[in-house]
Amino acid sequence: MKKNVTRKDFLMKTGRAAVGITAVAGLSSLVTTANTQAKTKLTPWPWPYTSLDAEAVRIQAHNFYWNDKDCSSGTFGGIISALATAIGDPWTNLPMEVMLYGRGGGNAWGVLCGCLNGAAALISLVTTKAQSGPLINELWGWYEQAELPTTQANQVAINGQYLVHNFDQDLPQNVSGSPLCHASVTEWCLTANKKVSDVERKERCARVTGDVAAKTVEILNAFFAGTFTSTYVDPASVTACLSCHGSAVFNNVMTKMDCTPCHGDPHNPQAVETIGATASAFKLSQNYPNPFNPSTTIRFSIPQTEKVRLEIYGIQGNLIKSLVDYDLYQQGSYEVVWDGRDNHGNRVSSGIYFAKMKAGKFAQTKKMNLVK
Ligand code: HEC
Ligand code: HEC
Incomplete structure (x- = not known):
């Protein structure tokens, strides 16, 4: 007669299997983590933040970019790995790969710059909804107007301070006027006379990954020190165009992006x-x-x-x-x-x-x- 495996048998068997696995070196931490997680309470949101070294985070984010994490997980990972070192749990249990979809402006669709996507996700993890808005505006507004990669990002390369050395020379800079990956990368390729597949373009995005990570840390450090003041103002065209198309009148346009590059x-x-x-x-x-x-x-x-x-x-x-x-x-x-x-x-x-x-x-x- 065929013996049915009871729920109790099953639990005992898998329990024994788990003990077996624990003996295998390397996998033990995995099992321990799973066990502790079941017992410990989830850390309530927003998660803890502590002041970080923006320049160290820049270098780590650049490193992740080149090590298969690309822009979005690169920015996100640069910051969470620093938080994992400084704080430990819950940051040690969060895979940076959650942001991988953000690469190339969202699976290479060229929509929101992946660095901005990863950074905003991090900001949303450590602040409340009401707090995150102005911080994200500050970051995205800065990106829209900044010459990227920044002079600092270029200087770190020239000094040989990055961990990855695929291209250590100065790179051309441009102001894209947009938070879109497509506009940012394409305008840069035209400015620099490079192809998307060129090492210089990849290094450019690696440096921007570091730039955005460092800027995010600067903003968050200031915010938690109580010294953050918002400097971002909507471009004049947005204010002018939205005076009719915005919520007060037609209410048929929802964007904070500068209207004029597209229209x-x-x-x-x-x-x-x-x-x-x-x-x-x-x-x-x-x-x-x-x-x-x-x-x-x-x-x-x-x-x-x-x-x-x-x-x-x-x-x-x-x-x-x-x-x-x-x-x-x-x-x-x-x-x-x-x-x-x-x-x-x-x-x-x-x-x-x-x-x-x-x-x-x-x-x-x-x-x-x-x-x-
Ligand atoms: C004084 C009010 C006003 C302002 C300011 C204004 N618009 Fe308009 N806009 C209109 C009206 C009215 C229409 C036509 C209404 C419709 O078709 O829904 C329109 C239509 C449009 C259209 C669609 C039709 C077309 O002509 O292509 C676009 C795009 C547009 N506006 C963009 C802008 C942009 C960009 C700005 C800022 C540079 C702007 N508008 C500022 C009133 C305004
Ligand atoms: C990244 C590019 C981009 C930006 C920035 C942008 N738009 Fe648009 N907008 C578009 C596209 C694409 C469409 C769809 C156009 C179409 O189907 O003809 C559109 C459609 C519109 C329409 C309806 C057009 C129509 O033909 O009826 C209006 C009005 C409009 N945008 C206003 C604005 C205003 C105002 C701003 C700034 C606050 C703005 N847009 C920013 C790309 C952009």
Whole structure:
């Protein structure tokens, strides 16, 4: 007759099996952890935080990036491993891999920068809902406006202080104006003339992983020391655009991202004149007059129907004005006047500006000089 395994038998057998496993070196800690976890109470949220060394966390986050944790778990892991050392439980029981999905802006979808995702998860673990909002705004707002990787991140590489040395030289910096992985990485690739697959691009993201981890630690250290003050203010375009599209009026747009890199100013499209119906090549001509004040004319040509973008950037790579905002043009030559105003209608100060044209795979930049 077949003997049924009773619940009691089963428990005894597995119990014995567990004892067997305990004897195997290396696995014992696993079993002990499982046993203690069953007995101990879960640490209530928010979890404990203690002041950390931002520069040590930077180096660890950079290290994790290169050791298969990528950006999101890299930032998150850099901080939780420091907390595990400083505090122990509950940080020792949290796998940094929970944030792996955040890599490449969310499984390579290029949405929210993975570093920002990992950092915000950590902030949400150690603060209440009401506290986390301003801290996350501060971090994401900083990221949107910062030159990345920071000069400090580059300096650590030049000094040979990272643990991974795939590329230790200086790297170009750019201001992406966006918390999106896609905008941040793509703009950097264009600025640096590198491919996504290049070691320099990976090292760039490794340094940004360290930058975001270090900045998060700075913010949290200040917050828990009672010295945090928020410096982030919404970009002027967000305030201006949301004065109609926001909750007070239409209530049909929900974002804190700067509107103008994606939309330009759709209510004040710049007049583009057609000056010729044929063109044999893509071309962005030098503006005239140059130097100029207050306005200057920019000509471009396209040899085939193409969506065109023509934008003015500041010396730090920040978008100033969208003259042509991804609009479809037929073959021909065109000209547009830039009146020396930014997307918010404010006159810009004297200095160097760049006209940047993109049409299909074509991209060209011209340097312009506004004098006053
Ligand atoms: C004075 C109020 C007002 C302000 C300020 C404003 N809008 Fe609008 N916007 C409107 C109205 C009205 C519409 C048309 C309503 C509709 O279609 O729902 C519209 C439509 C749009 C549309 C969709 C239609 C289109 O023309 O492409 C976009 C995109 C848009 N606005 C973006 C912006 C951005 C970006 C800003 C800031 C630079 C902004 N708006 C500022 C009132 C405003
Ligand atoms: C990362 C790019 C991005 C940013 C930043 C952004 N938008 Fe959009 N927005 C889009 C896309 C993409 C759509 C969908 C466009 C479409 O389907 O034509 C859209 C749609 C809209 C629409 C409806 C458009 C329509 O054709 O009716 C409005 C209005 C709008 N956005 C306003 C804003 C405002 C205001 C801001 C800033 C507070 C903003 N957006 C920030 C990308 C962006």
